[in-house]
Amino acid sequence: MNIDIDTQNLIETVTELSVTYGVKILLALAVFIIGQKIAKWVSKLCLKAMELKKIDPTINQFTKNIVYYSLYTMVVIAALGQLGVQTASFVAIIGAAGLAVGFALQGSLANFASGVLLILFRPIKVGDYVEVAGTSGTVKEISIFSTILLTPDNKTVISSNSAVMGGNIINYSTEKTRRVDLVVGVSYSSDLALVKSELEAIAQSDDRILKDKDWTIGVSELADSSVNFVFRVWVNTPDYWAVYFYLNEAVKTNFDKKGIEIPFPQMDVHLDKQAA
Template sequence: MDNAQLWIDEGIKLIAYYTPKVLAALVILIIGWYLIKKVLRVIDRVMEKREYDLSLRKFLHNLASWALKIFLIVTVVSTLGIETTSLAAVIAAAGLAIGLALQGSLSNFAGGVLIMVFKPYKIGDFIEAQGVKGTVKEIEIFTTKLNTFENRLAIVPNGQLANGNIINYSAEENLRLELVVGVGYGEKIDEVRATLQDIIQADERILADPAPQILVKELASSSVNFGVRMWTFRDNYWPLNFDLTEQVKKTFDAKGIEIPYPHQVEIHKQE
Protein backbone atom coordinates (compact mmCIF):
# COMPACT_ATOMS: atom_id res chain seq x y z
CA MET A 1 0.00 0.00 0.00
CA ASP A 2 2.89 2.32 0.84
CA ASN A 3 4.55 1.61 -2.53
CA ALA A 4 1.33 2.31 -4.39
CA GLN A 5 0.90 5.59 -2.57
CA LEU A 6 4.51 6.46 -3.38
CA TRP A 7 3.95 5.85 -7.10
CA ILE A 8 0.78 7.93 -7.00
CA ASP A 9 2.60 10.78 -5.30
CA GLU A 10 5.43 10.63 -7.87
CA GLY A 11 2.89 10.58 -10.70
CA ILE A 12 1.14 13.63 -9.31
CA LYS A 13 4.48 15.44 -9.04
CA LEU A 14 5.38 14.58 -12.65
CA ILE A 15 2.00 15.72 -13.88
CA ALA A 16 2.27 18.93 -11.91
CA TYR A 17 5.79 19.47 -13.27
CA TYR A 18 5.18 18.68 -16.94
CA THR A 19 1.62 19.94 -17.41
CA PRO A 20 2.60 23.64 -17.61
CA LYS A 21 5.43 22.78 -19.99
CA VAL A 22 3.18 20.69 -22.22
CA LEU A 23 0.56 23.42 -22.27
CA ALA A 24 3.24 26.03 -23.04
CA ALA A 25 4.62 23.81 -25.82
CA LEU A 26 1.14 23.38 -27.32
CA VAL A 27 0.55 27.14 -27.21
CA ILE A 28 3.94 27.78 -28.86
CA LEU A 29 3.19 25.12 -31.48
CA ILE A 30 -0.23 26.55 -32.37
CA ILE A 31 0.93 30.20 -32.43
CA GLY A 32 4.14 29.28 -34.26
CA TRP A 33 2.25 27.32 -36.93
CA TYR A 34 -0.07 30.27 -37.47
CA LEU A 35 2.85 32.72 -37.70
CA ILE A 36 4.68 30.47 -40.17
CA LYS A 37 1.69 30.56 -42.53
CA LYS A 38 1.57 34.35 -42.25
CA VAL A 39 5.30 34.70 -42.92
CA LEU A 40 5.14 32.38 -45.94
CA ARG A 41 2.27 34.41 -47.40
CA VAL A 42 4.30 37.60 -47.01
CA ILE A 43 7.30 35.94 -48.68
CA ASP A 44 5.11 34.76 -51.56
CA ARG A 45 3.67 38.24 -52.09
CA VAL A 46 7.12 39.83 -52.07
CA MET A 47 8.48 37.33 -54.60
CA GLU A 48 5.41 37.71 -56.81
CA LYS A 49 5.68 41.51 -56.68
CA ARG A 50 9.35 41.37 -57.67
CA GLU A 51 8.48 38.90 -60.45
CA TYR A 52 10.79 36.12 -59.33
CA ASP A 53 10.90 33.07 -61.56
CA LEU A 54 8.15 30.55 -60.70
CA SER A 55 10.58 27.68 -60.05
CA LEU A 56 12.62 29.91 -57.75
CA ARG A 57 9.50 31.06 -55.89
CA LYS A 58 8.43 27.48 -55.21
CA PHE A 59 11.90 26.47 -54.07
CA LEU A 60 12.35 29.47 -51.75
CA HIS A 61 8.85 28.93 -50.35
CA ASN A 62 9.65 25.30 -49.49
CA LEU A 63 13.08 26.22 -48.13
CA ALA A 64 11.64 28.91 -45.85
CA SER A 65 8.83 26.58 -44.78
CA TRP A 66 11.20 23.78 -43.74
CA ALA A 67 13.58 26.17 -41.97
CA LEU A 68 10.78 27.79 -39.95
CA LYS A 69 9.18 24.45 -39.07
CA ILE A 70 12.50 22.99 -37.88
CA PHE A 71 13.06 26.09 -35.75
CA LEU A 72 9.55 25.75 -34.31
CA ILE A 73 10.05 22.05 -33.48
CA VAL A 74 13.36 22.76 -31.75
CA THR A 75 11.68 25.53 -29.75
CA VAL A 76 8.82 23.23 -28.70
CA VAL A 77 11.21 20.44 -27.70
CA SER A 78 13.27 22.90 -25.68
CA THR A 79 10.12 24.15 -23.92
CA LEU A 80 9.38 20.59 -22.80
CA GLY A 81 12.72 20.55 -21.03
CA ILE A 82 14.47 18.21 -23.46
CA GLU A 83 18.14 18.99 -24.14
CA THR A 84 18.53 20.29 -27.71
CA THR A 85 22.31 20.72 -27.82
CA SER A 86 22.90 17.22 -29.17
CA LEU A 87 20.12 17.60 -31.72
CA ALA A 88 21.60 20.87 -32.97
CA ALA A 89 25.05 19.27 -33.23
CA VAL A 90 23.65 16.38 -35.29
CA ILE A 91 21.84 18.79 -37.64
CA ALA A 92 24.99 20.90 -38.04
CA ALA A 93 27.17 17.85 -38.74
CA ALA A 94 24.69 16.52 -41.31
CA GLY A 95 24.54 19.92 -43.01
CA LEU A 96 28.34 20.11 -43.18
CA ALA A 97 28.62 16.61 -44.65
CA ILE A 98 25.97 17.33 -47.27
CA GLY A 99 27.60 20.66 -48.12
CA LEU A 100 31.01 19.07 -48.69
CA ALA A 101 29.54 16.28 -50.79
CA LEU A 102 27.56 18.67 -52.99
CA GLN A 103 30.01 21.58 -53.08
CA GLY A 104 29.91 22.02 -56.87
CA SER A 105 26.16 21.59 -57.08
CA LEU A 106 25.58 24.03 -54.22
CA SER A 107 27.75 26.59 -56.01
CA ASN A 108 25.63 26.24 -59.13
CA PHE A 109 22.46 26.39 -57.06
CA ALA A 110 23.59 29.58 -55.32
CA GLY A 111 24.48 31.03 -58.71
CA GLY A 112 21.03 30.14 -60.04
CA VAL A 113 19.36 31.85 -57.09
CA LEU A 114 21.45 35.01 -57.61
CA ILE A 115 20.66 35.06 -61.33
CA MET A 116 16.93 34.66 -60.73
CA VAL A 117 16.91 37.32 -58.00
CA PHE A 118 19.08 40.00 -59.62
CA LYS A 119 18.18 39.11 -63.24
CA PRO A 120 21.33 40.05 -65.19
CA TYR A 121 19.51 38.44 -68.13
CA LYS A 122 16.14 36.86 -68.87
CA ILE A 123 14.69 34.33 -71.29
CA GLY A 124 14.98 35.66 -74.84
CA ASP A 125 18.04 37.86 -74.19
CA PHE A 126 21.13 37.45 -76.34
CA ILE A 127 24.19 37.17 -74.09
CA GLU A 128 27.87 36.35 -74.21
CA ALA A 129 29.41 34.49 -71.26
CA GLN A 130 32.04 31.84 -70.61
CA GLY A 131 33.11 31.98 -74.25
CA VAL A 132 29.59 31.23 -75.51
CA LYS A 133 27.20 33.54 -77.40
CA GLY A 134 23.54 32.68 -77.65
CA THR A 135 19.91 33.41 -76.88
CA VAL A 136 18.74 32.42 -73.41
CA LYS A 137 16.32 29.50 -73.75
CA GLU A 138 15.86 28.39 -70.13
CA ILE A 139 17.07 29.52 -66.71
CA GLU A 140 17.09 26.59 -64.30
CA ILE A 141 18.25 26.28 -60.71
CA PHE A 142 21.64 24.76 -61.62
CA THR A 143 22.20 25.68 -65.29
CA THR A 144 21.29 28.17 -68.02
CA LYS A 145 20.53 26.90 -71.53
CA LEU A 146 21.52 28.98 -74.57
CA ASN A 147 20.74 28.60 -78.27
CA THR A 148 23.85 29.54 -80.23
CA PHE A 149 24.06 31.00 -83.76
CA GLU A 150 24.30 27.44 -85.09
CA ASN A 151 21.13 26.53 -83.13
CA ARG A 152 23.18 24.34 -80.85
CA LEU A 153 22.15 23.97 -77.23
CA ALA A 154 24.80 25.25 -74.84
CA ILE A 155 24.35 24.37 -71.14
CA VAL A 156 26.37 26.65 -68.85
CA PRO A 157 26.61 26.09 -65.05
CA ASN A 158 25.06 28.95 -63.11
CA GLY A 159 27.98 29.07 -60.68
CA GLN A 160 30.32 30.13 -63.49
CA LEU A 161 27.80 32.63 -64.84
CA ALA A 162 27.23 34.24 -61.45
CA ASN A 163 30.98 34.63 -60.82
CA GLY A 164 32.03 35.54 -64.37
CA ASN A 165 31.58 38.36 -66.85
CA ILE A 166 28.29 38.54 -68.75
CA ILE A 167 27.62 40.73 -71.79
CA ASN A 168 23.89 41.21 -72.33
CA TYR A 169 23.28 42.54 -75.84
CA SER A 170 19.54 42.80 -75.18
CA ALA A 171 19.69 44.93 -72.03
CA GLU A 172 19.72 48.30 -73.84
CA GLU A 173 17.49 49.48 -76.65
CA ASN A 174 20.35 51.02 -78.65
CA LEU A 175 23.82 49.58 -79.15
CA ARG A 176 27.03 51.07 -80.48
CA LEU A 177 28.66 49.13 -83.27
CA GLU A 178 32.35 49.62 -84.08
CA LEU A 179 34.06 48.34 -87.21
CA VAL A 180 37.81 48.38 -87.55
CA VAL A 181 38.83 48.89 -91.18
CA GLY A 182 42.48 48.70 -92.24
CA VAL A 183 43.87 50.38 -95.39
CA GLY A 184 47.33 50.58 -96.88
CA TYR A 185 49.77 53.33 -95.96
CA GLY A 186 49.68 54.56 -99.54
CA GLU A 187 45.98 55.51 -99.32
CA LYS A 188 44.81 59.06 -98.59
CA ILE A 189 43.14 59.44 -95.21
CA ASP A 190 40.59 62.02 -96.36
CA GLU A 191 39.49 59.87 -99.29
CA VAL A 192 39.07 56.78 -97.08
CA ARG A 193 37.13 58.79 -94.50
CA ALA A 194 34.82 60.21 -97.19
CA THR A 195 34.22 56.73 -98.61
CA LEU A 196 33.34 55.33 -95.20
CA GLN A 197 31.06 58.32 -94.59
CA ASP A 198 29.16 57.61 -97.82
CA ILE A 199 28.69 53.96 -96.81
CA ILE A 200 27.29 55.00 -93.42
CA GLN A 201 24.92 57.62 -94.79
CA ALA A 202 23.47 55.13 -97.26
CA ASP A 203 22.27 52.80 -94.51
CA GLU A 204 19.04 53.88 -92.79
CA ARG A 205 19.58 51.50 -89.87
CA ILE A 206 22.33 53.77 -88.51
CA LEU A 207 21.01 56.40 -86.09
CA ALA A 208 21.77 60.06 -86.69
CA ASP A 209 21.88 60.82 -82.96
CA PRO A 210 24.41 60.12 -81.56
CA ALA A 211 26.29 60.97 -84.72
CA PRO A 212 28.58 58.32 -86.25
CA GLN A 213 32.33 58.74 -85.83
CA ILE A 214 35.16 57.84 -88.19
CA LEU A 215 38.55 57.94 -86.45
CA VAL A 216 42.11 56.99 -87.27
CA LYS A 217 42.43 54.41 -84.54
CA GLU A 218 45.87 52.94 -85.03
CA LEU A 219 49.00 53.12 -87.16
CA ALA A 220 49.64 49.40 -87.26
CA SER A 221 52.68 47.58 -88.66
CA SER A 222 51.17 47.08 -92.11
CA SER A 223 47.98 49.18 -92.18
CA VAL A 224 46.27 52.38 -91.08
CA ASN A 225 43.29 51.23 -89.03
CA PHE A 226 40.10 53.29 -88.99
CA GLY A 227 37.54 52.94 -86.21
CA VAL A 228 33.99 53.40 -87.52
CA ARG A 229 31.57 53.91 -84.61
CA MET A 230 27.82 54.15 -85.01
CA TRP A 231 24.61 53.55 -83.06
CA THR A 232 21.70 51.34 -84.07
CA PHE A 233 18.71 49.54 -82.58
CA ARG A 234 19.70 46.29 -80.89
CA ASP A 235 17.70 44.17 -83.36
CA ASN A 236 19.78 45.61 -86.20
CA TYR A 237 23.16 45.11 -84.50
CA TRP A 238 24.30 41.84 -86.04
CA PRO A 239 22.71 42.26 -89.51
CA LEU A 240 24.24 45.74 -89.73
CA ASN A 241 27.63 44.43 -88.65
CA PHE A 242 27.72 41.77 -91.37
CA ASP A 243 26.21 43.98 -94.10
CA LEU A 244 28.61 46.87 -93.50
CA THR A 245 31.62 44.56 -93.50
CA GLU A 246 30.58 43.26 -96.93
CA GLN A 247 29.74 46.75 -98.22
CA VAL A 248 33.13 48.15 -97.17
CA LYS A 249 34.94 45.41 -99.08
CA LYS A 250 32.85 45.91 -102.24
CA THR A 251 33.18 49.71 -102.17
CA PHE A 252 36.94 49.65 -101.53
CA ASP A 253 37.41 47.20 -104.39
CA ALA A 254 35.38 49.44 -106.70
CA LYS A 255 37.46 52.53 -105.76
CA GLY A 256 40.78 50.74 -105.75
CA ILE A 257 41.42 51.32 -102.04
CA GLU A 258 43.86 48.72 -100.79
CA ILE A 259 42.99 46.52 -97.83
CA PRO A 260 46.39 45.12 -96.81
CA TYR A 261 46.96 41.53 -95.84
CA PRO A 262 50.08 39.72 -94.60
CA HIS A 263 52.73 39.01 -97.24
CA GLN A 264 55.39 36.35 -97.03
CA VAL A 265 58.70 36.80 -98.86
CA GLU A 266 60.85 33.74 -99.53
CA ILE A 267 64.57 34.19 -100.17
CA HIS A 268 66.46 31.33 -101.74
CA LYS A 269 70.24 31.36 -101.53
CA GLN A 270 72.08 29.88 -104.50
CA GLU A 271 75.07 27.76 -103.61
Protein backbone atom coordinates in the same frame (compact mmCIF):
# COMPACT_ATOMS: atom_id res chain seq x y z
CA MET B 1 -6.67 -10.17 -4.25
CA ASN B 2 -3.13 -9.13 -5.11
CA ILE B 3 -3.84 -9.81 -8.78
CA ASP B 4 -6.81 -7.48 -8.71
CA ILE B 5 -4.73 -4.76 -7.09
CA ASP B 6 -1.93 -5.16 -9.67
CA THR B 7 -4.42 -5.12 -12.50
CA GLN B 8 -6.03 -2.02 -11.14
CA ASN B 9 -2.65 -0.29 -10.78
CA LEU B 10 -1.75 -1.27 -14.34
CA ILE B 11 -5.01 0.10 -15.68
CA GLU B 12 -4.53 3.35 -13.78
CA THR B 13 -0.95 3.66 -15.06
CA VAL B 14 -1.97 2.98 -18.66
CA THR B 15 -4.86 5.43 -18.37
CA GLU B 16 -2.60 8.11 -16.93
CA LEU B 17 0.05 7.59 -19.61
CA SER B 18 -2.61 7.56 -22.33
CA VAL B 19 -4.08 10.80 -21.08
CA THR B 20 -0.69 12.47 -20.65
CA TYR B 21 0.96 11.36 -23.90
CA GLY B 22 -2.27 11.24 -25.87
CA VAL B 23 -2.77 14.94 -25.27
CA LYS B 24 0.86 15.62 -26.23
CA ILE B 25 0.53 13.58 -29.42
CA LEU B 26 -2.70 15.34 -30.34
CA LEU B 27 -1.12 18.73 -29.67
CA ALA B 28 1.95 17.76 -31.72
CA LEU B 29 -0.23 16.63 -34.64
CA ALA B 30 -2.28 19.82 -34.39
CA VAL B 31 0.86 21.98 -34.40
CA PHE B 32 2.30 20.05 -37.37
CA ILE B 33 -0.88 20.10 -39.50
CA ILE B 34 -1.80 23.71 -38.79
CA GLY B 35 1.82 24.87 -39.05
CA GLN B 36 2.30 23.13 -42.38
CA LYS B 37 -0.82 24.81 -43.78
CA ILE B 38 0.36 28.18 -42.50
CA ALA B 39 3.80 27.62 -44.11
CA LYS B 40 2.16 26.84 -47.47
CA TRP B 41 -0.15 29.84 -47.16
CA VAL B 42 2.68 32.25 -46.28
CA SER B 43 4.92 30.97 -49.11
CA LYS B 44 2.09 31.30 -51.65
CA LEU B 45 1.32 34.78 -50.33
CA CYS B 46 4.98 35.78 -50.85
CA LEU B 47 4.86 34.37 -54.39
CA LYS B 48 1.72 36.34 -55.28
CA ALA B 49 3.18 39.52 -53.82
CA MET B 50 6.34 39.16 -55.90
CA GLU B 51 4.34 38.34 -59.04
CA LEU B 52 2.28 41.51 -58.54
CA LYS B 53 5.53 43.50 -58.38
CA LYS B 54 6.69 41.71 -61.57
CA ILE B 55 9.86 40.36 -60.01
CA ASP B 56 11.92 37.87 -62.05
CA PRO B 57 10.28 34.38 -62.02
CA THR B 58 13.54 32.74 -60.92
CA ILE B 59 13.64 34.88 -57.78
CA ASN B 60 9.95 34.21 -57.13
CA GLN B 61 10.26 30.43 -57.03
CA PHE B 62 13.51 30.52 -55.10
CA THR B 63 12.09 32.84 -52.43
CA LYS B 64 8.90 30.81 -52.17
CA ASN B 65 10.86 27.59 -51.57
CA ILE B 66 13.16 29.21 -49.02
CA VAL B 67 10.21 30.66 -47.07
CA TYR B 68 8.29 27.38 -47.11
CA TYR B 69 11.14 25.12 -46.02
CA SER B 70 12.29 27.55 -43.33
CA LEU B 71 8.79 27.67 -41.83
CA TYR B 72 8.38 23.91 -42.27
CA THR B 73 11.57 23.28 -40.27
CA MET B 74 10.28 25.53 -37.49
CA VAL B 75 6.96 23.65 -37.47
CA VAL B 76 8.68 20.27 -37.16
CA ILE B 77 10.81 21.51 -34.26
CA ALA B 78 7.72 22.97 -32.54
CA ALA B 79 5.83 19.68 -32.97
CA LEU B 80 8.70 17.70 -31.49
CA GLY B 81 8.76 20.13 -28.56
CA GLN B 82 5.13 19.26 -27.82
CA LEU B 83 6.18 15.61 -27.56
CA GLY B 84 8.74 16.49 -24.93
CA VAL B 85 11.77 16.19 -27.21
CA GLN B 86 14.61 18.50 -26.20
CA THR B 87 14.62 20.73 -29.23
CA ALA B 88 17.91 22.41 -28.26
CA SER B 89 19.78 19.13 -28.56
CA PHE B 90 17.78 18.30 -31.67
CA VAL B 91 18.84 21.54 -33.31
CA ALA B 92 22.45 20.84 -32.32
CA ILE B 93 22.22 17.39 -33.94
CA ILE B 94 20.79 18.90 -37.11
CA GLY B 95 23.60 21.47 -37.13
CA ALA B 96 26.27 18.79 -36.73
CA ALA B 97 24.69 16.68 -39.45
CA GLY B 98 24.48 19.70 -41.71
CA LEU B 99 28.17 20.44 -41.13
CA ALA B 100 29.12 16.87 -42.04
CA VAL B 101 26.98 16.96 -45.15
CA GLY B 102 28.46 20.34 -46.02
CA PHE B 103 32.00 18.93 -46.05
CA ALA B 104 30.84 16.04 -48.21
CA LEU B 105 29.05 18.29 -50.68
CA GLN B 106 31.41 21.24 -50.94
CA GLY B 107 31.04 21.49 -54.72
CA SER B 108 27.25 21.40 -54.61
CA LEU B 109 27.18 23.97 -51.81
CA ALA B 110 29.47 26.23 -53.83
CA ASN B 111 27.04 25.97 -56.75
CA PHE B 112 24.14 26.65 -54.40
CA ALA B 113 25.84 29.73 -52.92
CA SER B 114 26.69 31.00 -56.41
CA GLY B 115 23.08 30.42 -57.45
CA VAL B 116 21.89 32.51 -54.52
CA LEU B 117 24.27 35.32 -55.53
CA LEU B 118 23.12 35.16 -59.15
CA ILE B 119 19.50 35.39 -58.07
CA LEU B 120 20.05 38.16 -55.51
CA PHE B 121 22.41 40.43 -57.47
CA ARG B 122 21.11 39.51 -60.94
CA PRO B 123 24.18 40.18 -63.11
CA ILE B 124 22.33 38.12 -65.72
CA LYS B 125 18.68 37.23 -66.19
CA VAL B 126 16.57 35.00 -68.40
CA GLY B 127 16.63 36.26 -72.00
CA ASP B 128 20.00 38.05 -71.79
CA TYR B 129 22.72 37.28 -74.32
CA VAL B 130 25.85 36.68 -72.26
CA GLU B 131 29.33 35.22 -72.26
CA VAL B 132 30.03 33.14 -69.15
CA ALA B 133 32.28 30.18 -68.32
CA GLY B 134 33.79 30.29 -71.81
CA THR B 135 30.40 30.04 -73.58
CA SER B 136 28.23 32.62 -75.34
CA GLY B 137 24.47 32.25 -75.55
CA THR B 138 21.04 33.38 -74.42
CA VAL B 139 20.16 32.64 -70.80
CA LYS B 140 17.37 30.07 -70.82
CA GLU B 141 17.17 29.26 -67.13
CA ILE B 142 18.93 30.07 -63.85
CA SER B 143 18.43 27.34 -61.27
CA ILE B 144 19.91 26.89 -57.83
CA PHE B 145 22.84 24.75 -59.01
CA SER B 146 23.32 25.55 -62.71
CA THR B 147 22.74 28.08 -65.48
CA ILE B 148 21.39 26.95 -68.85
CA LEU B 149 22.40 28.80 -72.03
CA LEU B 150 21.06 28.42 -75.56
CA THR B 151 23.79 29.10 -78.14
CA PRO B 152 23.08 30.87 -81.47
CA ASP B 153 23.33 27.50 -83.27
CA ASN B 154 20.66 26.08 -80.91
CA LYS B 155 22.84 24.04 -78.57
CA THR B 156 21.96 23.81 -74.88
CA VAL B 157 24.91 24.43 -72.56
CA ILE B 158 24.60 23.76 -68.83
CA SER B 159 27.23 25.52 -66.71
CA SER B 160 27.64 25.17 -62.95
CA ASN B 161 26.84 28.36 -61.06
CA SER B 162 30.25 28.33 -59.38
CA ALA B 163 31.88 28.42 -62.84
CA VAL B 164 29.61 31.30 -63.86
CA MET B 165 30.37 33.37 -60.75
CA GLY B 166 34.05 32.34 -60.69
CA GLY B 167 34.92 34.07 -63.97
CA ASN B 168 34.12 37.20 -65.94
CA ILE B 169 30.47 37.77 -66.83
CA ILE B 170 29.94 39.67 -70.08
CA ASN B 171 26.31 40.71 -70.51
CA TYR B 172 25.58 42.05 -73.99
CA SER B 173 21.93 42.80 -73.20
CA THR B 174 22.28 45.09 -70.20
CA GLU B 175 22.58 48.35 -72.16
CA LYS B 176 20.07 49.51 -74.76
CA THR B 177 22.75 50.48 -77.28
CA ARG B 178 26.01 48.94 -78.51
CA ARG B 179 28.87 50.12 -80.66
CA VAL B 180 29.80 48.28 -83.84
CA ASP B 181 33.57 48.39 -84.38
CA LEU B 182 35.12 47.71 -87.77
CA VAL B 183 38.69 48.03 -89.05
CA VAL B 184 38.78 48.88 -92.76
CA GLY B 185 42.09 48.60 -94.62
CA VAL B 186 42.80 50.47 -97.88
CA SER B 187 45.87 50.62 -100.06
CA TYR B 188 48.49 53.35 -99.64
CA SER B 189 47.56 54.75 -103.05
CA SER B 190 43.94 55.39 -102.03
CA ASP B 191 42.50 58.88 -101.60
CA LEU B 192 41.99 59.06 -97.83
CA ALA B 193 39.45 61.88 -98.11
CA LEU B 194 37.38 59.78 -100.51
CA VAL B 195 37.58 56.81 -98.14
CA LYS B 196 36.30 58.90 -95.26
CA SER B 197 33.44 60.35 -97.32
CA GLU B 198 32.36 56.87 -98.45
CA LEU B 199 32.35 55.58 -94.89
CA GLU B 200 30.31 58.63 -93.89
CA ALA B 201 27.82 57.87 -96.67
CA ILE B 202 27.52 54.25 -95.53
CA ALA B 203 26.81 55.38 -91.96
CA GLN B 204 24.16 57.82 -93.21
CA SER B 205 22.49 55.23 -95.43
CA ASP B 206 21.16 52.90 -92.72
CA ASP B 207 18.36 54.05 -90.41
CA ARG B 208 19.37 51.44 -87.82
CA ILE B 209 22.55 53.39 -87.14
CA LEU B 210 21.82 55.94 -84.41
CA LYS B 211 22.27 59.47 -85.71
CA ASP B 212 22.12 61.08 -82.25
CA LYS B 213 25.39 59.38 -81.28
CA ASP B 214 28.61 60.43 -82.98
CA TRP B 215 30.33 57.79 -85.06
CA THR B 216 34.09 57.54 -85.40
CA ILE B 217 35.95 57.41 -88.72
CA GLY B 218 39.70 57.90 -88.70
CA VAL B 219 43.12 56.47 -89.56
CA SER B 220 44.20 54.15 -86.75
CA GLU B 221 47.31 52.50 -88.18
CA LEU B 222 49.81 52.64 -91.02
CA ALA B 223 50.19 48.89 -91.37
CA ASP B 224 52.63 46.89 -93.49
CA SER B 225 50.40 46.72 -96.56
CA SER B 226 47.42 48.94 -95.77
CA VAL B 227 46.19 52.14 -94.20
CA ASN B 228 43.71 51.04 -91.54
CA PHE B 229 40.62 53.07 -90.68
CA VAL B 230 38.48 52.56 -87.62
CA PHE B 231 34.78 52.68 -88.43
CA ARG B 232 32.61 52.81 -85.29
CA VAL B 233 28.87 53.41 -85.15
CA TRP B 234 26.18 53.03 -82.49
CA VAL B 235 23.06 50.88 -82.84
CA ASN B 236 20.26 49.54 -80.66
CA THR B 237 21.40 46.30 -79.05
CA PRO B 238 18.95 44.03 -80.96
CA ASP B 239 20.27 45.43 -84.29
CA TYR B 240 23.95 44.77 -83.56
CA TRP B 241 24.62 41.70 -85.72
CA ALA B 242 22.39 42.79 -88.60
CA VAL B 243 24.21 46.12 -88.83
CA TYR B 244 27.60 44.46 -88.40
CA PHE B 245 27.02 42.19 -91.41
CA TYR B 246 25.49 45.03 -93.43
CA LEU B 247 28.47 47.33 -92.88
CA ASN B 248 31.00 44.73 -93.99
CA GLU B 249 29.08 44.10 -97.20
CA ALA B 250 28.43 47.81 -97.83
CA VAL B 251 32.11 48.70 -97.43
CA LYS B 252 33.16 46.11 -100.02
CA THR B 253 30.39 47.05 -102.47
CA ASN B 254 30.85 50.82 -102.23
CA PHE B 255 34.63 50.67 -102.37
CA ASP B 256 34.48 48.52 -105.52
CA LYS B 257 32.22 51.09 -107.18
CA LYS B 258 34.57 53.95 -106.29
CA GLY B 259 37.73 52.05 -107.22
CA ILE B 260 39.08 52.06 -103.67
CA GLU B 261 41.39 49.10 -103.27
CA ILE B 262 41.14 46.87 -100.22
CA PRO B 263 44.58 45.22 -100.08
CA PHE B 264 45.29 41.66 -99.08
CA PRO B 265 48.57 40.20 -97.81
CA GLN B 266 51.14 39.78 -100.57
CA MET B 267 54.64 38.39 -100.71
CA ASP B 268 57.31 39.46 -103.19
CA VAL B 269 59.83 36.75 -104.03
CA HIS B 270 63.16 37.85 -105.57
CA LEU B 271 65.32 35.24 -107.33
CA ASP B 272 69.03 35.90 -107.62
CA LYS B 273 70.73 34.19 -110.55
CA GLN B 274 73.90 32.58 -109.34
CA ALA B 275 76.90 32.26 -111.63
CA ALA B 276 77.54 28.69 -112.76
